[in-house]
Amino acid sequence: MKKLVILITLFVSVSAFSAFNCEVNVDRVLVYRDGSINILHNGRNDYTYICNLNDTWKGVDVITCAMWTSMLQSTQNNDKRAIFYYDGTGSCAALPIYGSSPAPVYIGSID
Numbered sequence: 668m669k670k671l672v673i674l675i676t677l678f679v680s681v682s683a684f685s686a687f688n689c690e691v692n693v694d695r696v697l698v699y700r701d702g703s704i705n706i707l708h709n710g711r712n713d714y715t716y717i718c719n720l721n722d723t724w725k726g727v728d729v730i731t732c733a734m735w736t737s738m739l740q741s742t743q744n745n746d747k748r749a750i751f752y753y754d755g756t757g758s759c760a761a762l763p764i765y766g767s768s769p770a771p772v773y774i775g776s777i778d
Contacts, residue, residue, distance in 0.1 A: 688752040689759035690777060693743040696736065702729075704736050708749065710759030715751075716768040725770035735774045742776045750775045 691708035698704055702721030705714040718724050718732035727735075742749045751759075752772045762768060 685756045686752065686754050686772070687757050687759075688750055689762075690748055690750050691759065692746075693739050693749050696740050696743055698736065702732075704732060705765065706739060708751075708759075710751075711762050711764070713764045715762050715764060716766050717751075717771055717774070727770050735771075738774065738776055747776050747778045750777050 689708070689710040691710035693706060693708050695707035695714075696704070697707075697714070698720070702719045703716065704718050704720065705716050707714050718727040718729075718735060720729055720732050720736065723729065724732075739749060741747075751774050753762075753769050754772055755769065757769075
Protein backbone atom coordinates (compact mmCIF):
# COMPACT_ATOMS: atom_id res chain seq x y z
CA MET A 668 0.00 0.00 0.00
CA LYS A 669 2.81 2.40 0.88
CA LYS A 670 4.43 1.77 -2.52
CA LEU A 671 1.14 2.57 -4.25
CA VAL A 672 0.84 5.88 -2.38
CA ILE A 673 4.42 6.78 -3.29
CA LEU A 674 3.83 5.87 -6.93
CA ILE A 675 0.63 7.95 -7.11
CA THR A 676 2.33 10.90 -5.39
CA LEU A 677 5.24 10.71 -7.80
CA PHE A 678 2.91 10.58 -10.81
CA VAL A 679 0.86 13.55 -9.61
CA SER A 680 3.94 15.66 -8.79
CA VAL A 681 5.52 14.94 -12.19
CA SER A 682 2.26 15.79 -13.97
CA ALA A 683 1.95 19.05 -12.05
CA PHE A 684 5.33 20.19 -13.36
CA SER A 685 4.84 19.24 -16.99
CA ALA A 686 6.30 21.64 -19.51
CA PHE A 687 7.02 21.88 -23.19
CA ASN A 688 9.21 23.89 -25.49
CA CYS A 689 9.15 25.05 -29.08
CA GLU A 690 12.31 25.24 -31.20
CA VAL A 691 11.28 27.41 -34.12
CA ASN A 692 12.21 29.79 -36.89
CA VAL A 693 10.91 33.29 -36.18
CA ASP A 694 9.08 34.69 -39.21
CA ARG A 695 7.75 37.98 -37.79
CA VAL A 696 8.11 40.11 -34.68
CA LEU A 697 5.26 42.61 -34.40
CA VAL A 698 5.49 45.55 -32.00
CA TYR A 699 2.14 47.30 -31.60
CA ARG A 700 1.73 50.92 -30.52
CA ASP A 701 0.21 49.76 -27.21
CA GLY A 702 3.43 47.82 -26.49
CA SER A 703 2.03 44.36 -27.32
CA ILE A 704 4.49 41.89 -28.85
CA ASN A 705 3.22 39.17 -31.17
CA ILE A 706 5.49 36.57 -32.72
CA LEU A 707 4.82 34.50 -35.83
CA HIS A 708 6.92 31.33 -35.90
CA ASN A 709 6.82 28.09 -37.84
CA GLY A 710 5.91 26.05 -34.76
CA ARG A 711 2.41 27.55 -34.67
CA ASN A 712 1.96 29.38 -37.98
CA ASP A 713 -0.15 31.98 -36.23
CA TYR A 714 0.64 34.87 -33.92
CA THR A 715 1.64 34.11 -30.34
CA TYR A 716 1.51 36.94 -27.82
CA ILE A 717 4.58 36.94 -25.57
CA CYS A 718 4.56 40.18 -23.57
CA ASN A 719 3.91 43.92 -23.42
CA LEU A 720 6.57 46.64 -23.45
CA ASN A 721 4.41 48.99 -21.34
CA ASP A 722 2.92 46.76 -18.65
CA THR A 723 3.71 43.55 -16.80
CA TRP A 724 1.73 40.77 -18.46
CA LYS A 725 1.25 37.35 -16.83
CA GLY A 726 4.39 37.91 -14.76
CA VAL A 727 6.62 39.12 -17.64
CA ASP A 728 7.92 42.58 -16.80
CA VAL A 729 8.71 45.31 -19.33
CA ILE A 730 12.49 44.90 -19.12
CA THR A 731 12.27 41.18 -19.83
CA CYS A 732 9.84 41.93 -22.65
CA ALA A 733 12.25 44.42 -24.21
CA MET A 734 15.13 41.93 -23.98
CA TRP A 735 13.03 39.14 -25.51
CA THR A 736 11.85 41.41 -28.33
CA SER A 737 15.37 42.50 -29.17
CA MET A 738 16.68 38.93 -29.06
CA LEU A 739 13.86 37.65 -31.28
CA GLN A 740 14.40 40.42 -33.82
CA SER A 741 18.10 39.53 -33.91
CA THR A 742 17.24 35.83 -34.18
CA GLN A 743 14.96 36.57 -37.13
CA ASN A 744 17.45 38.86 -38.88
CA ASN A 745 20.31 36.38 -38.52
CA ASP A 746 18.41 33.23 -39.56
CA LYS A 747 18.84 31.65 -36.13
CA ARG A 748 16.30 29.52 -34.30
CA ALA A 749 14.55 30.44 -31.08
CA ILE A 750 13.35 28.32 -28.19
CA PHE A 751 10.19 29.14 -26.23
CA TYR A 752 9.68 27.23 -22.97
CA TYR A 753 6.23 26.99 -21.38
CA ASP A 754 4.86 25.58 -18.13
CA GLY A 755 2.02 23.11 -18.39
CA THR A 756 1.08 20.64 -21.05
CA GLY A 757 0.68 21.44 -24.70
CA SER A 758 2.54 21.76 -27.94
CA CYS A 759 3.71 24.51 -30.24
CA ALA A 760 1.07 23.70 -32.84
CA ALA A 761 -1.70 23.96 -30.22
CA LEU A 762 -0.57 27.20 -28.52
CA PRO A 763 -3.46 29.56 -27.94
CA ILE A 764 -3.06 32.62 -30.14
CA TYR A 765 -2.93 36.36 -29.62
CA GLY A 766 -3.92 37.47 -26.09
CA SER A 767 -4.93 33.94 -25.08
CA SER A 768 -1.31 32.78 -25.30
CA PRO A 769 0.39 31.60 -22.12
CA ALA A 770 3.41 33.56 -20.97
CA PRO A 771 6.73 31.87 -21.79
CA VAL A 772 8.94 30.88 -18.86
CA TYR A 773 11.96 31.74 -20.99
CA ILE A 774 12.92 32.51 -24.56
CA GLY A 775 16.35 31.88 -26.01
CA SER A 776 18.32 31.91 -29.23
CA ILE A 777 19.74 28.59 -30.43
CA ASP A 778 22.01 27.36 -33.25
